[in-house]
Amino acid sequence: MSLAQHLEGPARPATVRVGGPRGGPPLSTVLRRDNWRLQPVLVALGLLGFVAYVVWAANRNGAFYAGSVGRDYLSPLYSPCITHSCISSGYVWGGWSWWRVSPAWLILIFPGAFRATCYYYRKAYYRSFWLSPPACAVADAGSTGSGLRQHYSGETRFPLLWNNIHRYTWYFALIFAGILTWDAIAAFRFPNGIGLGVGTILFVLNAIFIWAYTLGCHAGRHLCGGNLKRLSQAPIRRWWWKNVSSQLNAHHQLYAWLSLFSIIVTDLYTWLVASGTIHDPRIF
Amino acid sequence: MATLVQEAVPAGGAATSSPAETVTLRLWRGDARGGEFRDYTVENLGGEVVLDVVHRIQAEQAPDLAVRWNCKAGKCGSCSAEINGKPRLMCMTRMSSLDVSEPITVSPMRGNPIIRDLVTDVSYHFAVARRIPGFHPGPPEPDGTYRMSQVDVDRVQEFRKCIECFLCQNVCHVIRDHEDNKPAYAGPRFFVRLAELELHPLDTLDRRELAAKELGIGLCNITKCCTEVCPEDIHITDNAIIPMKERVVDARYDPIAWLGRKILRRPAPTPAAEVASLTPAGRSGEVISIEPRTPPGGPA
Numbered sequence A: 001m002s003l004a005q006h007l008e009g010p011a012r013p014a015t016v017r018v019g020g021p022r023g024g025p026p027l028s029t030v031l032r033r034d035n036w037r038l039q040p041v042l043v044a045l046g047l048l049g050f051v052a053y054v055v056w057a058a059n060r061n062g063a064f065y066a067g068s069v070g071r072d073y074l075s076p077l078y079s080p081c082i083t084h085s086c087i088s089s090g091y092v093w094g095g096w097s098w099w100r101v102s103p104a105w106l107i108l109i110f111p112g113a114f115r116a117t118c119y120y121y122r123k124a125y126y127r128s129f130w131l132s133p134p135a136c137a138v139a140d141a142g143s144t145g146s147g148l149r150q151h152y153s154g155e156t157r158f159p160l161l162w163n164n165i166h167r168y169t170w171y172f173a174l175i176f177a178g179i180l181t182w183d184a185i186a187a188f189r190f191p192n193g194i195g196l197g198v199g200t201i202l203f204v205l206n207a208i209f210i211w212a213y214t215l216g217c218h219a220g221r222h223l224c225g226g227n228l229k230r231l232s233q234a235p236i237r238r239w240w241w242k243n244v245s246s247q248l249n250a251h252h253q254l255y256a257w258l259s260l261f262s263i264i265v266t267d268l269y270t271w272l273v274a275s276g277t278i279h280d281p282r283i284f
Numbered sequence B: 001m002a003t004l005v006q007e008a009v010p011a012g013g014a015a016t017s018s019p020a021e022t023v024t025l026r027l028w029r030g031d032a033r034g035g036e037f038r039d040y041t042v043e044n045l046g047g048e049v050v051l052d053v054v055h056r057i058q059a060e061q062a063p064d065l066a067v068r069w070n071c072k073a074g075k076c077g078s079c080s081a082e083i084n085g086k087p088r089l090m091c092m093t094r095m096s097s098l099d100v101s102e103p104i105t106v107s108p109m110r111g112n113p114i115i116r117d118l119v120t121d122v123s124y125h126f127a128v129a130r131r132i133p134g135f136h137p138g139p140p141e142p143d144g145t146y147r148m149s150q151v152d153v154d155r156v157q158e159f160r161k162c163i164e165c166f167l168c169q170n171v172c173h174v175i176r177d178h179e180d181n182k183p184a185y186a187g188p189r190f191f192v193r194l195a196e197l198e199l200h201p202l203d204t205l206d207r208r209e210l211a212a213k214e215l216g217i218g219l220c221n222i223t224k225c226c227t228e229v230c231p232e233d234i235h236i237t238d239n240a241i242i243p244m245k246e247r248v249v250d251a252r253y254d255p256i257a258w259l260g261r262k263i264l265r266r267p268a269p270t271p272a273a274e275v276a277s278l279t280p281a282g283r284s285g286e287v288i289s290i291e292p293r294t295p296p297g298g299p300a
Helices: A003-008 A038-060 A084-088 A103-116 A119-128 A160-186 A198-215 A218-226 A235-249 A252-274 B050-060 B123-129 B150-159 B167-171 B179-184 B188-198 B208-213 B225-229 B236-252 B255-263 B272-276 B280-284
Strands: A015-019 B022-031 B034-043 B080-083 B086-089 B104-107 B114-116 B287-292
Touching: A015 B123, A015 B179, A038 A103, A038 A119, A038 A252, A103 A160, A119 A252, A160 A198, A160 A218, A160 B236, A198 A235, A198 A252, A218 A235, A218 B236, A235 A252, B022 B050, B034 B050, B050 B104, B080 B167, B086 B167, B086 B225, B123 B188, B123 B287, B150 B188, B150 B236, B167 B188, B167 B225, B179 B287, B188 B208, B188 B236, B208 B236, B208 B272, B225 B236, B236 B255
Parallel strands: A015 B287, B022 B104
Antiparallel strands: B022 B034, B022 B114, B080 B086, B080 B104
């Protein structure tokens, strides 16, 4: 074969070898000197605490509406209240007599799915519970010879593949944010007209944090305008994408936690008022 | 939020009013056959970055020390290493930001194969680059030019800041801790490249199936370490990886998007193999293997 033929012949598949021994100590040796364990531990405690509270609050199945003490406060964990037990609690909606357990379990499916598939919470639970990795430049649980996960498949297989439904959970989250906004407006309703109680402020703050978290969603940011090739051709979507979605998205982690706490505080306060444990001070 | 770029200096540490007279760097010395940390103590001149001190050690105590560097200004991306366990550029890490009361550990990037001392083999990243088709504009306008608005390229310009230091690739646990994923995974730097092309107003290729099937974007579990270590402060996860993941959802997992394409007679996502055939790696049939590379002089 001539040199010319050799050079012009069909390209042979080439193999690029990229492996080999690494430098430095084994990856299981953590060289970081800062307190890298703190963040995953705090996140794990925060998430476990929230789940524990929600399980308790959902199983409570009572004192979730403060109508009997003259306040139109409905716990966010029980809103919209559409089962039979809502009527018995004094709430005007309801009627689903076939739903036997706490109405909270029916409602929590939707915001629960929204948060479980949220890009921020994914980071949080992958780090804190999967330990994959627990912190940056710290070996993940499958690589330290623990035998937990010798092959890592990320979000390519069931069940984690289902995190891709996040945008559908976002559609429902928008509806729920609207419902919680209605609850915040209803919290201004007092027996003799419009008023403002401490609970009203909590309901309004809760609605604000829920909206800030929901509108800053990564999937929502994509659907609002991020999916466009040319933002200049859709000025309204561009404005929303730039000034609302992206601004809130930059603080998505903050609003994820603030809204989590505001849900707990609002539910706890509603329970305390509805059960007669405390009196809701009226500001005007 | 905690960040890997800034390091806390303990109160009363040497970085405050009275700098220590000496500093000790604990450098990794070795090659593919093995290695160890060795301590080098030099005078603390103040006002230096880690690379300056490494250079003084090289000049005064260890002339055979291998270290890759170039611009000393955080723009060439050559001097990536792990300083006290955190992936950083040596030239952008001030000594005054570190606690010099104990030895400062400098190891090579532990996600790459070692060549010698602080120098690693970054071949993998260039092999991945050859698997991504470049810019493919459509036909020009009648006057022979291309036009685009600034607002359309704002997003893309953030990605142009990348200096290819590969710190994000190094810290990504998908390949750092699971090397078997290397043949089927691109890594954060190249998801940034994909986003740069996919979001470009003039580009016409559809790389979504390629991203899912050949470049493994589904393996990324968005733990944001790439963003934390980026010396150029590119929001890799929020602005590149997640937008690419959402585009992949458009192409593969969203039944409403699928129905919309059917009703509006929009083209289906371009098959990965078709897009891959446009790349240098696709044309030559290049594949990535995680077997060790044979050094020029034969096995080590």
